Each structure stands twice: as C-alpha cells, then as structure tokens.
C-alpha cells in the first residue's frame with residue numbers, strides 16, 4: 001500500500017527515483033510524486049494524479065537536478081486521489097518534505113492541536129500532519145530533524161514507513177518504520193530506500209531491512225546508522241538480496257499477470273527443489289526438522305490469511321484434515337484479530353501471505369504469539385515482516401509476483417501446504433507409507449501437467465469475448481475445488497470488474513439457483529473425483545434453468561460435454577492436487593476477459609498488491 005523510494009549519493013536522483021517508482025507501482029497508483037533537493041539548493045516537489053507516467057510527463061519541463069530525493073506512489077487512504085493529496089508533502093516553511101506509507105490514526109487530533117497553534121494544511125492527508133508536526137517540534141524545541149522525528153513518532157499512533165528530507169541539510173535522509181516495510185540499500189558512497197528491494201537491486205545487493213520502531217539516519221559520507229525511537233543504536237544487520245532483474249521484468253509477455261501464469265510450472269519446480277528428493281518420493285522441510293515436536297504435537301491448526309492466500313488456506317484445511325487428521329480452522333486474518341478467539345498453546349497457527357506484509361495477517365500473528373501458540377509462516381517475499389515475526393516457516397520460492405491479481409503465489413502456497421501436510425502425515429503415520437510415496441511422486445509431476453493445462457490458453461482466449469457482456473458470473477466446485485471456485489471468482493472480480501461468486505455446487509439449490517438464467521455464465525470445476533457424479537447433477541440443475549455452463553473436466557471425460565456449452569479439458573491428477581492444475585484455466589479466463597474488456601490487468605482500480613493498512 002503505497003511505494004516508497006529514496007536516493008542519496010553522487011548520481012542524478014531523478015532517474016533512479018522514477019525507475020524505482022515504476023517497480024513499486026503495484027503497491028498503488030492513485031498518484032505519484034518526487035521531492036528533490038536541486039543543485040541550487042531548492043526543495044522541489046512535483047506530483048501528479050494517476051500513474052508514474054503522468055508524473056514524468058508533468059516533470060518534463062521542470063528542474064529535476066539534484067543527487068538526493070524521495071519519491072512515492074500512492075494508494076489512497078485519507079483524502080481522495082488527487083495531485084493535492086499526493087506525496088511528498090511539504091512542511092509549512094517548505095524546508096522539509098515527507099513520504100509515508102501507512103496510516104496515522106490520531107492525525108485528526110494532532111491536526112486540531114497544530115491548527116490551534118497557527119499551523120496550516122494544504123491536503124486532507126494524515127501524512128501532511130506528520131511533517132508539519134515534525135517541523136513544529138523542531139522550531140518550538142529547537143531540535144535537529146532526527147530529534148524532532150523521534151519526538152513526533154512518540155506522539156503518533158498508527159503504522160508508518162516514512163522518509164524525510166530537509167533542504168538545509170542535503171546530505172541526509174531520515175527514515176523510520178512501524179508496521180510498514182522499509183529497506184535501505186547500501187552502495188559505494190550512496191544509499192537507496194525502497195518499500196521492498198526491487199527499486200534497489202539494479203545498484204546494490206547489500207540491504208538492511210528496518211525493524212519495527214527503527215529509525216535510519218542515512219548520511220552521505222558516513223556509515224548507515226539504525227536506532228530505536230528512543231535513540232538506542234541498533235546492530236546493523238546487512239543482508240544480501242538474491243532477486244535478479246529478469247524475475248521482475250515482463251520477459252516478452254504483454255502483462256505481468258500472463259507472465260506469472262505461464263511461469264507456474266517453473267515456479268513449482270523451484271518451490272519443490274531441495275525439498276523433494278531426487279527419487280521423488282520423500283519430502284524434507286527444514287522447519288519440520290527444527291520444530292518437529294511443536295508441529296507433530298499440534299492439537300489443532302489455525303490458518304490465518306487474506307484474499308487469495310485465504311483460499312489457499314481452505315485447500316490446506318482439507319489436506320491437513322484428510323491426510324494428517326488434525327482439525328483445522330481457516331480464519332480471515334482481519335476478523336481473527338478482533339474476535340477475541342480461543343487460542344491454545346498447543347495450537348499451530350499457519351500464517352499465509354504472498355507479500356509477507358499484510359497488516360491484518362501480521363496483527364493475527366501477534367495475537368497468536370501473545371496467546372502462546374506456535375506460529376508458522378508461508379510466505380513468498382524473502383525477508384518480509386511475516387517470516388521475521390513467525391517462529392519458523394517455509395518460503396514458497398516462486399519469485400517476485402508483480403501482477404496485483406495473485407496467480408503463481410496461490411499455486412506456490414498450495415504446493416507448500418501439500419508438502420507440509422505430506423510430511424506431517426508421514427511422521428504421524430496417518431497415511432500408509434506407500435500412499436505417501438505415491439502422493440509425493442504425483443506432486444513432482446504437477447509442473448509437467450501444468451504445462452499441459454497452459455495449452456488451453458488459445459481456446460480460452462477464443463472463448464473470452466463471449467463473457468464480456470456478463471454482469472454476474474457463478475463459479476461452482478466441490479471438495480478441493482470449492483476454494484478454487486472462490487479463487488476463480490475473485491480473479492474475475494479483481495481485474496474485469498464483473499461481479500462473480502464462488503459457491504459449493506450443492507449449496508446452489510439453497511438460494512443462488514434463483515439467479516440462474518441464460519444471461520448468467522456458470523463456470524463449473526468438474527474434474528474427476530469422489531464427487532464427480534454429484535457435480536454432474538449440479539450441472540444439470542443449472543442447465544434445466546437455462547444457465548450457460550463452461551466446465552473444466554478431466555481428459556477422457558465423455559459425459560459432461562453432453563450438458564455443458566463449453567468444455568475445457570485438463571490432465572488428470574490426484575483429487576487434492578486438482579486445484580493446482582485447474583487454477584490455470586481459471587486464471588487465464590479472468591485474464592482474457594479483462595483484456596477483452598480493455599482493463600488494466602496488472603493495475604486494477606482501487607487495489608494494491610500489498611495491503612499494509614488494516
């Protein structure tokens with residue numbers, strides 16, 4: 001939610017900041033802005049509503065000189081998307097400029113108090129309140145910028161990643177974080193700032209992930225200093241990042257989403273690499289070695305997640321219950337955190353998150369840890385907050401996911417949950433050894449079967465225009481395919497803005513069947529499994545009411561084509577791995593429908609990739 005970039009060094013800051021903003025545009029694109037201290041010592045702030053390209057156009061005739069600057073791409077929380085509310089925000093004297101990702105919850109109180117002291121405001125944002133508070137403290141108490149930031153951060157309640165520059169001291173940027181991510185890159189006589197490492201990796205692989213409550217003093221010609229808000233120096237933990245540029249560029253595809261859909265076979269190989277042995281019949285997860293007892297003794301598993309990650313959690317529930325015989329609850333992290341839930345010390349809480357920065361999931365983790373539960377993370381972004389705040393976990397290793405609509409992270413999460421369930425089932429002896437081996441072997445065959453599933457792309461591209469008229473769509477599935485119905489519907493909603501609902505197919509007769517007519521496309525995941533015959537009956541119920549059925553079926557199926565308008569054929573696999581294969585046509589369907597409707601697939605309206613506000 002909002003992307004932050006910063007640079008201080010000997011190079012021109014502007015191109016570095018703009019390139020960084022483009023990398024972070026997935027975090028928000030309501031507006032973009034830069035603040036740079038120019039060669040002549042002015043603090044220039046330029047902002048534009050909308051995407052980064054609008055900003056560069058606006059800046060085309062402006063003074064963009066200078067070797068220090070901060071920049072921001074916004075996902076609006078307080079104040080409508082507009083140039084006026086865009087970051088950076090000046091202080092009243094225009095000596096300071098700030099960028100911020102997060103929410104200052106008590107901004108209204110602070111604003112009222114500052115207004116009573118004669119401080120004026122130009123925007124509706126919480127962020128402007130913070131920079132004006134910092135300046136007020138500097139002047140009133142005669143403090144340095146660093147000292148004033150420390151005092152101000154004591155007064156604010158909320159979440160923040162901030163960076164501030166002062167034109168009277170062009171060799172310094174002050175940055176701080178609480179609950180919103182911030183990374184400092186360390187180069188040769190230069191420093192970088194980013195909400196994640198993607199704006200930094202072109203220049204250096206040495207980074208420091210700031211911890212909650214840390215302030216970074218970034219001073220040219222000096223060592224990076226990290227301290228607490230109270231001023232206590234913190235040990236500098238310099239990490240080496242391992243992301244290559246190819247991983248975050250489009251690689252010839254029209255959109256990141258399409259690239260990420262097509263990458264999935266390779267991603268899942270990476271996810272399993274080193275975890276499934278070369279013989280392909282045994283899984284080893286280091287988390288299982290290090291925390292064996294906590295995991296094996298779990299009386300209950302609680303999965304906390306949001307959005308697509310929550311859908312992966314629903315598949316995880318079925319895996320853990322059927323293979324390991326451990327009861328599982330799957331919770332929306334945003335509800336769990338405020339529900340006063342019953343958590344026992346022998347519960348294992350699994351937090352699933354692509355970004356590792358989702359505020360609601362982080363809050364759910366904190367709650368679980370306070371209750372004494374063992375918390376296990378399933379995350380994609382290396383070094384993000386969730387892997388740092390869980391006792392242990394597993395990275396899904398699918399590489400950076402840039403498309404706002406999650407695709408490869410979903411299948412990576414399901415793969416990790418499958419490996420974990422198989423490990424636990426084997427250790428707990430809840431499935432026979434032979435079955436365990438066969439299941440592991442089948443998991444290793446999934447990437448190859450995904451390649452087959454990707455061959456449906458052309459058929460789906462041809463079908464997509466048929467559905468662009470739709471105002472509503474229904475997705476039906478049962479068993480392991482029910483969470484997939486939810487996920488298919490979410491994908492369509494997010495990027496094509498068509499209302500869609502996922503339903504357990506048999507629940508349809510308890511209400512939603514009333515919606516069915518010839519205008520309503522119904523997508524049914526009808527792959528061959530225990531419930532296959534029952535799903536056929538559900539399809540007939542839809543057909544009898546004039547509904548238009550598109551069915552995903554297993555190769556060799558001869559029955560469903562009799563009732564369905566369109567049939568998409570997929571390779572066979574075990575029932576529990578079917579969502580890994582069937583997610584591909586559903587992702588492609590959402591993608592091609594959105595493209596046909598002319599929508600901005602990678603940057604759908606109102607959404608952000610990483611939801612770091614609650």
Ligand code: M6R
Nearest residue numbers: 307308309353354355358405406
């Ligand atoms: O980064 P996370 O997995 O924690 O994100 C959770 C949701 O915000 C995310 O899955 C969202 O629903 C996606 N846009 C779905 O495509």
